[in-house]
Amino acid sequence: MTGSTPRRTVLAAAVAVAAGAAVTSSGGPATAAASGRPSRPRQGKQLVDNQAWTTHAQWRSGTAHGVRAEAGRRPGIVIDRPAGTTRYTDPHTGTSATWEYASWTSPSHRSTVPATEAVAHWNAHTPAGTWLQIELLGTYTDGTETPAYVMGRWTAGDGDADIRRTSVDGQGDGKSSISTDTFAIDAPATGLRLAAYRLRITLYRRPGSRLTPVVWRLGAMASDIPDRFTVDASTPGFAGELAVPSYSQEIHKGQYPQYDNGGEAWCSPTSSQMIIEHWGRKPSPADLAWVDPSYADPQVCQAARGTYDYQYAGCGNWPFNAAYAATYRDMSAVVTRLRSLNDVERLVRAGIPAITSQSFLATELTGAGYGTSGHLMTVTGFTDAGDVIAHDPAAPDDSAVRRVYKRREFENIWLRTKRYNASGNVSSGTGGVCYLYWPAEPTARQRTALAAVGLG
Incomplete structure (x- = not known):
């Protein structure tokens, strides 16, 4: 603000x-x-827009790279065939390791509320040795795009096999920025807003492992609450x-x-x-x-x-x-x-x-x-x-x-x-x-x- x-x-x-x-x-x-x-x-x-992907049909509506949608009592996505490998150096331990990954990107959601702020959420199971990265890819009301903002790197664990769960500081493009867990327009008085967004979630595991995260819910709350x-x-x-x-x-x-x-x-x-x-x-x-x-x-x-x-x-x-x-x-x-x-x-x-x-x-x-x-x-x-x-x-x-x-x-x-x-x-x-x-x-x-x- x-x-x-x-x-x-x-x-x-x-x-x-x-x-x-x-x-x-x-x-x-x-x-x-x-x-x-x-x-x-x-x-x-209306000041708040809530959007989430939870059903089998919704998971199938996104863009999958190495994940598959699973039906059942609680539909979700899992790693099928990894899309590739990447090297991640944990900033909190200094440990560098190679991980297999697969990703899912939601369809674009046009918010019913052109928003000054947005907070993502996810519900998932992350066995030891697996983790998730959640990103927001937005479109401003002026038609330009946000960077791919990291909204969190998450694992339920805290052991040697896991990364340290973390937010990511220092993200911004002069129009918006990330403060811990919240996307925010830097100068709302200009009238600029977040018009639409996609969410991308990347699932990671140790190379050769048969374990996989399971993601049941991915969503965000976008809002424009007046001062x-x-x-x-x-x-x-x-x-x-x-x-x-x-x-x-x-x-x-x-x-x-x-x-x-x-x-x-x-x-x-x-x-x-x-x-x-x-x-x-x-x-x-x-x-x-x-x-x-x-x-x-x-x-x-x-x-x-x-x-x-x-x-x-x-x-x-x-x-x-x-x-x-x-x-x-x-x-x-x-x-x-x-x-x-x-x-x-x-x-x-x-x-x-x-x-x-x-x-x-x-x-x-x-x-x-x-x-x-x-x-x-x-x-x-x-x-x-x-x-x-x-x-x-x-x-x-x-x-x-x-x-x-x-x-x-x-x-x-x-x-x-x-x-x-x-x-x-x-x-x-x-x-x-x-x-x-x-x-x-x-x-x-x-x-x-x-x-x-x-x-x-």
Whole structure:
């Protein structure tokens, strides 16, 4: 954003908790019982476009170089006959190795929203010794083309057979650039926008190996959220609460500092883990064998390790969190933007919590007890008055994670794109960014709720 800190830059997944500040919540998580009338998201100019390739027909519609589309209960693409080999030097280990590769490129998608920003996502299985590269190839509204932007290099593993998962800095062409996980137009005031794009995903494996990544979902969220310090208040339309585990990031302070200086910065993976377990998925004992057995909630340590971006040097890379969630059995996961808390109400009513990203001063969110330049928490329900029930990982311990925040305050700090920081200067907000995780075979009610927020 011209004249201010780039929006993605402020979203470090660290939260500055005021010394000794804590909030004790009243009550505990209830079952998914709900009351109230169906929520009705407000209508207006479309600001967000979601596109994904998931079906066998969609996989067959792209351009394949060495991959094949597989049908079945969960269609996807795999390496068939590698298109060639390439040498990759891992910038984080210095290791240089040869890899076989095959690629798939989507048809061009013309966004319904000429966009200032875009974030890709993918759901895949990457056995040890395999990895993925995701690229965005865009077309501007002036008819020119973007470079082939690398949106991420991903593997679920962290062992010697794997690369280090990473975003790629330093990409730009004078019109747009990549900030960690986000494509952004450099000067939106000029009117230039991203009109269309293709996504290319390249699958890698060790030469001679019979292993292959499996990619089930590839997509992107394109958006053009106007600059705004405030948003219109939504009208409450639903009351109810989902049963979600409560995990604090703060109890992990000092643990595994190689992953973003330990648990105090783990709001994103902690939130992700809560929702993964809401859906009945957990890491296995073998997955957790590396964690010090004296540590509580070792699955949070596993989530931090599994989302860590070695370039960003943090666990707050948005699509890396979604990709981690999708490593669990039959899970789908995306990064998107929502319009209001009415959208969240609709999702929660269908059983789907939302992980929201926001930044705020301590005085802007009553009861939080801290201010932050970027923090993730999970919306799990709404009170009878319409206030937000959130699982906030910044709590001092697991018992204090469940909070109730004032609806108007929460909605504004989440949906705004501009704010005043503690120094009185203008900083950025996320404009309604959230992660959504749900089963790969959702119920009819869940499909309806997802479609209502633009996720078919």
